[in-house]
Amino acid sequence: MNIDRKKALLDQMRGGLIVSCQTQPGDVIHDGTNTVVLMAKAAEWAGAVGIRSNSPEQVKAIHEAVNLPIIGLHKIKYDCLDDVIMTPTIEHAIALWEAGARIIALDSTQMLNHIGKPRCDLIPIIKKELPEAIIFADIDTYDNALHAIELGADIVAPTMCGYTKATEGIEPPDLREFARMCRDFKGRAEVIMEGHIYTPEDAMKAIYLGAHSVVVGSAITRPQLITKRFVDLLGGLQDNWRDAEKTWTGITTNA
Ligand SMILES: CC(=O)N[C@H](C=O)[C@@H](O)[C@H](O)[C@H](O)COP(=O)(O)O
Numbered sequence: 001m002n003i004d005r006k007k008a009l010l011d012q013m014r015g016g017l018i019v020s021c022q023t024q025p026g027d028v029i030h031d032g033t034n035t036v037v038l039m040a041k042a043a044e045w046a047g048a049v050g051i052r053s054n055s056p057e058q059v060k061a062i063h064e065a066v067n068l069p070i071i072g073l074h075k076i077k078y079d080c081l082d083d084v085i086m087t088p089t090i091e092h093a094i095a096l097w098e099a100g101a102r103i104i105a106l107d108s109t110q111m112l113n114h115i116g117k118p119r120c121d122l123i124p125i126i127k128k129e130l131p132e133a134i135i136f137a138d139i140d141t142y143d144n145a146l147h148a149i150e151l152g153a154d155i156v157a158p159t160m161c162g163y164t165k166a167t168e169g170i171e172p173p174d175l176r177e178f179a180r181m182c183r184d185f186k187g188r189a190e191v192i193m194e195g196h197i198y199t200p201e202d203a204m205k206a207i208y209l210g211a212h213s214v215v216v217g218s219a220i221t222r223p224q225l226i227t228k229r230f231v232d233l234l235g236g237l238q239d240n241w242r243d244a245e246k247t248w249t250g251i252t253t254n255a
Helices: 003-013 034-046 056-065 090-099 119-129 142-151 175-185 200-209 223-249
Strands: 017-020 050-054 070-073 075-077 084-086 103-107 134-138 155-157 214-216
Touching (some): 034 050, 056 070, 103 119, 119 142, 134 142, 142 155, 175 200, 200 214
Parallel strands (some): 134 155
16 A cells, blocks of 8 residues: 555545454453454444454454455463553564554554563554554553654554553543644544544544544443443442332331
């Protein structure tokens, strides 16, 4: 992809919804690639402009089934680290590209990787080894977004906000910081909203603030979490109801 083709692909997705279709071993709905392919087909049917997908296996299956650009990442857990790294090495990036992802997403924070180097250091390596790929930097803070752009990222998104030490205690989405990124990075990189978007109205707010597009995952493709949100809320009400009932019937602990 030359620069014009990259720009055309990004323009084609502008203003739209990207659906993250991911399942991992251990998820109640994980079954290899069948579920994610069905979710991606549903997203395409509904008018999404792109898919975000984890692992070359799921990227390849989705690429064969739907006609939408794919943002590929590969979550890897190393024994020496507590957390999972999204696309830690150039080999992972190449495998995603070969599976059909034209946009490669990676952890672009300054946290250290499995060999003790800042994770964002992979950006220039991808740029050199996969010059055709569009680089999607998953960042946590404004400063790390800026750093990722300086290293050559085409896209930045606050995917990691709330998941790193630097953003501990922040309740994402941090729309104020997001607006600052959209304003300051205009013309240098695309800014995509990703992480903790639960309603169409929140997605719309991000677009009004200047987002190129919006990635939504859990609110669409994790039925177990959607269900849990209902159950937890009703569970709280059930407790209140039981307490109230005890008071009405006089069966309180003090009665
Ligand atoms: C932090 C991390 O590992 N994020 C992952 C990135 O691919 C996914 O698990 C998220 O679902 C995705 O970012 C979309 O976010 P949300 O599910 O909040 O809409």
